[in-house]
Amino acid sequence: MPLQADGDVPGLIVKFGDYPLHHGGVGAIRSLGRLGVPMYAITEDRYTPAAASRYLERAFVWPTSGTEEPEHLVEGLLRIGRRIGRPAVLVPTDEEAAVLIAEHQEALGDSFLFPRVEPELPRRLASKQGLHELCVEHGVPSPSAAFPQSYDDIVAFAEKARFPVVAKNREAFVRRARPAVNGTTRIATREGLLALARDWVGRPGDPGVILQEYLPREEAEDWIVHAYFDRDATPLAMFTGVKVRSWPPHAGMTANAYVVDNPELADLAARFVKQIGFTGIVDLDLRFDRRDGQYKLLDFNPRMGAQFRLFESESRVDVVRAMHLDLTGRAVPEGEQRAGHRYLVENIDLPALLAYRRSGYTTPHAPARASGTELAWLAGDDLRPFFTMLARFVRPGAKHLYQLWRANRRGGTTTK
Structure with missing residues (x-):
């Protein structure tokens, strides 16, 4: 039976800050748009890949830095809500947006749909210190x-x-x-x-x-958990995978990853989220330390991850679709994840591949062969975001990659 979403309830991609080449936002627009959900997005300008998607009804051009006063950002969201004209499901793509929505639920609740969570929890989870303290409190391994x-x-x-x-x-x-x-x-x-x-x-x-x-990469494995939890902190969609390459190398945004079934890791994530009472989409980064046999939680992103389209169930559910279905009162179909499926980010995987080959590092916990590949940018039914990305990436993008490579050579690398 085809997956059916409520086409009367639109979605709004919420992002604060200047990062126009964000493949996660494009993925969310496509994911819900293919189900007939009208999609809107906040963009830096009219010429971002997200704004070019055939599945986008309208781009709201609103340049922000992420450092504005919360009241200003809330009022801007409410103004966009009035222009949409009906309640929309909010899809935050960064921590600033996720924290703002959680801390201003009362002001935003009449104009938008979003998972209701303890207002202070997303800020605490997104903080390195707050996350570490929660891990210690609930007995979850962390460095x-x-x-x-x-x-x-x-x-x-x-x-x-x-x-x-x-x-x-x-x-x-x-x-x-x-x-x-x-x-x-x-x-x-x-x-x-x-x-x-x-x-x-x-x-x-x-x-x-x-x-x-420091967890040495020679003695560790990088794992990913993406999931959606309902109002009772019960997982309605749960996925696990391995990160093969990132850019900058070993500490940055996922460039290449595979779906790998890991029941132990899924259970750890579900228990932790239940203990803290979180509701919504999560993107977790963990490192398996072979020295002591523990999965150690490095990052808890209280929103969708840029690589969320790596994961889809046999029922065609991903975490963004699960959230929209749940918030609009529809059942989220069960289904196994597509084991062995691969995700590749075209503009950063090639330099990542070259850097990893130079370092001699391999990923022994990744599958030897992919059962299928999802590209971050190129899609046969939605080509314009790919070419828009290329147009914006070629010169400034190459310079930025070089700067990140130099930083990595000096021992510093940038996280996602």
Whole structure:
């Protein structure tokens, strides 16, 4: 039986910040649009890949930085809601949007449909420190971590730490003019840490970092969980997979991944989400540490992940479709995930492949052969986003990839 969605309830892609080449937003527009759901999106301008999709009814051009006052962003959303003219399902593509929606549910509730969650929970989950504290509270493995409050704390940490260590921005989801580190940064020595830390002094939220145990990639496996949980924190769609390549290498956005059944990992994710009472779409990154046999939770994104289209059930359900079906009062059909299916992001997988081959790293936990491939940009029924991506990517994109490669050579890499 074909999957049927409520075509009277539109969807709105909500994004704050300047990142026009976002394949996840295009994937959500296509996913719901193919079911006959009218789709709208907030875009940086009229010439983004999302704005070019044949499945988009209208792009609302609203350049934002993600640093605006919440009241301004809420009023902007309400203004868009009035222009749509009927309640729409909100699909946030970044933490800023997910946190804003959760913390302003009362103001947005009459104009939009979205999972109702404890207002403070998405902010806590998106925070590196908040997530670590929740993991400790509920017995979920995560890398050991320290949260220095001053330069003296960092000096004391350096005296007893086992290097290398990893430094991340404590509130990574909050866009800043001068972040403490440029994403996930591997620090090899005590001297290197102290040299970096001198630049962290004197900034708002000083020093604003989390210092974390380094899990060596030679002894680890990168896993992904995507799921949708209903109002009772029960999973209506649950998927697991492995990350084969990312860009920048080993610590960035997924460039290539496979669907791999992992009941143990699915059970861990379901139990944790039930314990914290989260409702909605989740995108989890975990690293399996072969040294102690534990899956360690690295990131909990309280929204759809850019690579969500890797996962679809035999019933044609993905996490975005599951959310729309559930919020419009329709049953979410059960079905097994498409094991062995592959996802590939065309504009970043080639440089990632070259970097991984140069490092000699392989992914032994990935399938030897794909049962099928989903491309992030190219789709036969919706070609314009692919060519729009190429037009915007070629020159500035190549320069950006080179800058990220140089940062990775120095030991710093940028997360998704």
